[in-house]
Amino acid sequence: MKIHITNLYGQSSRSTALIAQNMVTDVATTMGFKEIGIYSYPVHTDSPNELNKRIDGMFAAVGSDDIVIAQFPTWNSIEFDTMLIDKLLSYRDIKVAIFIHDVVPLMFENNYYLMPKFIELCNKAQGLILPTRSMFTRLEKEGLKTKKIVFQGLWDHLSKVDYHEPNYQKTVNFIGSASRFPFVKDWHFDTRLQFFGDLEESDSINKSNIDLKGWMSDDELMLNLSSGFGLVWSEEIDNQKERTYSMYNLSYKLSSYLAAGLPIIVNEGISTQMFLEKNGIGLVANSLSDVDRIVKQTSIEEYQQMVRNVKKVSYLIKNGYFTKKLLIDTVYRLLTE
Ligand SMILES: O=c1ccn([C@@H]2O[C@H](COP(=O)(O)OP(=O)(O)O)[C@@H](O)[C@H]2O)c(=O)[nH]1
Structure with a gap:
């Protein structure tokens, strides 16, 4: 057999x-x-x-x-x-x-x-x-x-990159494609957004408070996800009910953030919400302005506690x-x- x-x-x-x-x-x-x-x-x-x-x-x-x-x-x-x-x-x-x-x-x-x-x-x-x-x-x-x-x-996200404790910073990181997640094109909040992924030529981005990091290889990505929060945010777009789908399916990027050691912020109703809350590794937002508010209001102590919790789950994810x-x-x- x-x-x-x-x-x-x-x-x-x-x-x-x-x-x-x-x-x-x-x-x-x-x-x-x-x-x-x-x-x-x-x-x-x-x-x-x-x-x-x-x-x-x-x-x-x-x-x-x-x-x-x-x-x-x-x-x-x-x-x-x-x-x-x-x-x-x-x-x-x-x-x-x-x-x-x-x-x-x-x-x-x-x-x-x-x-x-x-x-x-x-x-x-x-x-x-x-x-x-x-x-x-x-x-x-x-x-x-x-x-x-x-x-x-x-999801697991295998990685041999050594664990680095993330820095407390009022930023959010987002990995993905701007056409599937169009909110990144119009990010207008005080909290700075670091965007990892490809842009199409037709994507016009409001660059006022967003750092365009481009596509990164895996090790590079793990090293660059080094501060603030990881954001998992789905919206209903033409022909793709991403938000509804996020209630049933698993996000790969969510595990990428956790592998890198970052606490996360997710849209309310995401399938993993209970696991995140139970393990104290993520916060739930009901709108993007709520994401902005959460980042501003999270204290260094609260952030560091989440980082300690993430470290354990990160070990599981990085090792499969x-x-x-x-x-x-x-x-x-x-x-x-
Ligand atoms: O610069 C980048 C951007 C993305 N990714 C990979 O692409 C995934 C995100 O893909 P997608 O948005 O399709 O994931 P979802 O969360 O929707 O499942 C990440 O987790 C990474 O593994 C990468 O390696 N480098």
Whole structure:
């Protein structure tokens, strides 16, 4: 019996989807899991026969009795993901768990029509890894039936950069894309915003109180997230109900801030709110002016207490403990009743 995990290739090295799948695989391979590489490509260029052979090639090392964790979506279409699962389930006594990183029908309004196919796909697998319990409740309403479910809880962000205690400063850091999170273009609060990420040529930014740091490699990012708070802020934008989605899904940047040791500020209702409050590692805001107020009003003592709390969670995140735990729990659930 071998345990395999799928891993995404072929997207930009700046794609969070790719970064997240690669990170999970890095952790899984240290635990003896075998990697199945999946290339992100225009699937429609394959004939059905070519596609079938390509999938057979991917699964060359898979045998009956094995366990496979499929990290989805592969971003190669739901039909492709369904073909993968159908092919795997044709092996005798195989156990398959789908690790849901994103729910495409909930991410984009114009993809909601894919929900029945998505649920049908999830229901095929013996096990499921979901980001949060609130995602489970949401998908249950759509017909999800899988019984063996493991909750992820938080992303890891592996890093070997030494821990540095962050400085108390009245700044917020934001990592992301200005087109997905347009509030950064019009940041007009007293609190200074440090923005890490790419800008498109068409993005016009009100630069009065924002430092544009540009895109940074991982180690550089960890070293530069060195003061103030990390901000996790989602807004409903055209075709993407980011705020609603944040109630169910897990934010990757949230874990990047924690890995760097920063206390965070999040929008009210975010899926991780209870965990953040319970562990004293983040504060909740109901508007951007509330974010500004929180930064101004947090005392150095309150900040330092949060920093001490973050340090513990940071250790877990930098060393992959959330992923290790969920992988062990998944294998355990798949092999027990
Ligand atoms: O300069 C940058 C900006 C972003 N990122 C990476 O991109 C992630 C943020 O991506 P996204 O906004 O898609 O994450 P979300 O929080 O929406 O899941 C960060 O956590 C980093 O891992 C990076 O490495 N360098």
